[in-house]
Amino acid sequence: MPGKTKVAVYTLLLTATCFFAPTASADSVSVKGGPAIVNGSPSGATKYFGVRGETDLGISLMALEAGAFGDNTGNGQHSSLVGKAQLGINPGQRVGLFGKAFLGPCVISTPDTLLGGRFPQFATDVGVGFRDKDTFMVFGYSHISSAGIVRPNKGRDFLTFEAGVQF
Numbered sequence: 001m002p003g004k005t006k007v008a009v010y011t012l013l014l015t016a017t018c019f020f021a022p023t024a025s026a027d028s029v030s031v032k033g034g035p036a037i038v039n040g041s042p043s044g045a046t047k048y049f050g051v052r053g054e055t056d057l058g059i060s061l062m063a064l065e066a067g068a069f070g071d072n073t074g075n076g077q078h079s080s081l082v083g084k085a086q087l088g089i090n091p092g093q094r095v096g097l098f099g100k101a102f103l104g105p106c107v108i109s110t111p112d113t114l115l116g117g118r119f120p121q122f123a124t125d126v127g128v129g130f131r132d133k134d135t136f137m138v139f140g141y142s143h144i145s146s147a148g149i150v151r152p153n154k155g156r157d158f159l160t161f162e163a164g165v166q167f
Contacts, residue, residue: 027055028136030164036069037157046071048142048158050082054090061088063102063125069156076113082144083107084123095133101126106144117150131166138162 029052036046050067065084071077084106092098106123108115115121127140140162145155 027053028164028166029053030136030138030162032067032138032140032142032160032162034142034158034160036071037159045073046077046156048082048156048160050084052162052164057087061090061102062086063088063104065123069158071112078110078112080112080115081109082123084125086123086125088125092131095131097128097130098136099126099128100138100140108144113152114154114156115144116146116152120146120149122147125160127160127162129162134167135165136163 031049031051033047033049036048046069048067048069050065052063052065052067054061054063063084063086065082065086067082067084068080069082070079072079084104086102086104088100088102088104090098090100102123102125104123105119106121107119108121109118111117121144124143125140127138129136129138129140131137138161140160142158142160143155146153
């Protein structure tokens with residue numbers, strides 16, 4: 001499937017999911033971080049850190065995230081600033097276990113041998129967590145790539161831990 005077709009299909013699926021999935025969430029602010037896996041350094045030397053805000057749109061959630069990954073492994077790989085704007089779902093109970101899945105456009109400041117262009121990039125974030133009345137924590141997975149639109153497109157993958165407050 002060509003890159004633009006993939007993007008259209010993924011966008012359509014995410015939009016449909018947002019309309020039909022139950023969302024039990026409130027506005028929140030969080031910090032997240034973690035080591036690279038797969039297309040990062042096997043030693044975990046590449047790390048990601050970000051600050052994230054999510055707001056309830058009624059039928060889905062919108063998230064904005066500003067972050068950076070540090071990569072000093074060489075081989076044409078570079079550190080970069082990251083900006084994400086995503087739509088997603090956050091099903092689960094208001095207090096207790098929950099899941100989350102977000103997808104949307106992403107921009108990076110420094111292309112390298114894993115991510116070929118500044119934009120368009122796309123970010124996918126999924127996770128499982130626990131929340132009480134005011135706070136939450138999530139163990140998750142984050143992926144950044146151009147969906148095959150820009151080469152090279154090996155992508156970046158991170159295991160993440162996120163902690164935040166909801167109001």
